[in-house]
Amino acid sequence: MTHDVKEIFTGASAPPAPAALAAKVRTLAPSMTRSMQRVAEAVAQDPAGCAALTVTGLAELTGTSEATVVRTARLLGYPGYRDLRLALAGLAAQQQSGRAPAVTADIAVDDPIADVVAKLAYDEQQTLADTAAALDTGQLGAAVAALAQARRIDVYGVGASSLVGQDLAQKLLRIGLIAHAHTDPHLAVTNAVQLRSGDAAVAITHSGSTGDAIEPLRVAFDRGATTIAITGRPDGPVCQYADHILTTSTARESELRPAAMSSRTSQLLVVDCLFVGVAQRTYETAAPALAASYEALAHRRSPRTR
Numbered sequence: 670m671t672h673d674v675k676e677i678f679t680g681a682s683a684p685p686a687p688a689a690l691a692a693k694v695r696t697l698a699p700s701m702t703r704s705m706q707r708v709a710e711a712v713a714q715d716p717a718g719c720a721a722l723t724v725t726g727l728a729e730l731t732g733t734s735e736a737t738v739v740r741t742a743r744l745l746g747y748p749g750y751r752d753l754r755l756a757l758a759g760l761a762a763q764q765q766s767g768r769a770p771a772v773t774a775d776i777a778v779d780d781p782i783a784d785v786v787a788k789l790a791y792d793e794q795q796t797l798a799d800t801a802a803a804l805d806t807g808q809l810g811a812a813v814a815a816l817a818q819a820r821r822i823d824v825y826g827v828g829a830s831s832l833v834g835q836d837l838a839q840k841l842l843r844i845g846l847i848a849h850a851h852t853d854p855h856l857a858v859t860n861a862v863q864l865r866s867g868d869a870a871v872a873i874t875h876s877g878s879t880g881d882a883i884e885p886l887r888v889a890f891d892r893g894a895t896t897i898a899i900t901g902r903p904d905g906p907v908c909q910y911a912d913h914i915l916t917t918s919t920a921r922e923s924e925l926r927p928a929a930m931s932s933r934t935s936q937l938l939v940v941d942c943l944f945v946g947v948a949q950r951t952y953e954t955a956a957p958a959l960a961a962s963y964e965a966l967a968h969r970r971s972p973r974t975r
Contacts, residue, residue: 690716690760693745699878700905701744707731708741712753717761724750793934799918800935804942812913813946815895816841819869822848823889825857825882826873833899833936834873840944844951845958857885864894871897875917875932877905886910899939901932915939 694713698706708731712719719727727750728735742753780788816822822841826834831852838850851857864870870889874882877900890896890910898911901918908914917935948955 690745690756697744697902699876700902701741702737704731704733704737705741705744708733708738709745712757716757720754720757720761722754792931796918796931796934797938800916800938803916803918804939805914805916808913808915809939809942809946812897812915813943813950815869815897815913816846816871816943817947817950819846819867819895821864821868822846822871823857823860823864823868823885823894824848824850824871824873825861825885826850827852827854827879827881829933830873830875830879830882830936833933833940834871836937837871837873837940837943840940841947843959843962844944844948844955846947846951851885854881854884857881858888861885861888861894862892864889864892866893868892868894869897870894871899872907872911873899873936874905874907875901875936877902877907879907883907883910899936901935915943 690713694709698709701709708727711727711731719730722730724735724738728738731738739750742750745753747753747756822838824834824838826832831850834850834852838848841848849860851860861870868889870886872882872886877898883906886896886898886907887910890912895913896911897913897915898907899915899917900907901916902908903914903916917932917939948959
């Protein structure tokens with residue numbers, strides 16, 4: 670089985686809020702060229718100074734070109750340099766206002782806990798809505814079909830993404846599929862070597878550039894397995910080795926939540942969509958398998974009699 674490496678194009682989305690700019694830079698920097706990184710680092714470190722510069726001035730400051738500055742602005746989510754300057758001016762004004770420092774883009778250190786709960790709940794709701802709106806149902810359907818028919822399924826993830834990978838593997842196991850989540854990068858690669866056509870592999874990486882998730886997916890791709898990437902970066906390196914790409918929300922990264930809360934929430938939504946889709950396609954075998962797993966655990970949910 671052979672694969673063609675695909676070109677991936679990003680869709681339009683709302684520009685990030687000024688307070689989220691620094692987190693956006695950290696998320697996207699690994700996928701930027703070095704010249705674009707210089708521009709991104711400059712605007713994140715000195716928003717007030719950069720807001721006062723023309724596109725030519727910022728290009729001269731960073732030793733790049735005007736075209737690089739514009740490309741960087743667009744990669745960060747702004748239609749053009751003018752929009753980035755406005756965001757920088759807003760961020761500089763926030764920093765100079767003397768308000769309580771932000772714990773996240775929306776939460777300050779002196780916020781009452783009730784406000785924290787409300788803001789986090791709203792943020793999670795928005796993350797789920799954004800992910801659902803952007804999810805390509807054609808890609809999702811193809812990924813569901815691949816998993817439902819797979820002889821064996823390997824799942825790769827590191828850190829917070831490993832928790833999501835374990836959740837996916839556990840769900841698939843309970844409906845009778847052979848699925849394993851690999852968190853050790855060496856074991857992930859050595860297991861990927863055993864895959865072949867008719868198998869499937871899933872890599873979960875919010876940044877799209879996590880080497881320990883990309884490497885086993887590349888091996889699985891080369892061995893002929895059907896490969897799936899769950900990522901917030903549809904143009905990230907992981908997508909070079911993915912037959913099917915499922916995109917998660919990236920718009921709500923923040924200082925203390927770079928990829929561990931909102932990002933995981935969106936990943937879990939995609940995992941649930943995959944699981945339910947597979948369960949539908951394999952219902953005749955999935956339903957009895959799920960019932961058997963419930964029955965096997967029933968005694969653990971009830972008080973033991975003496």
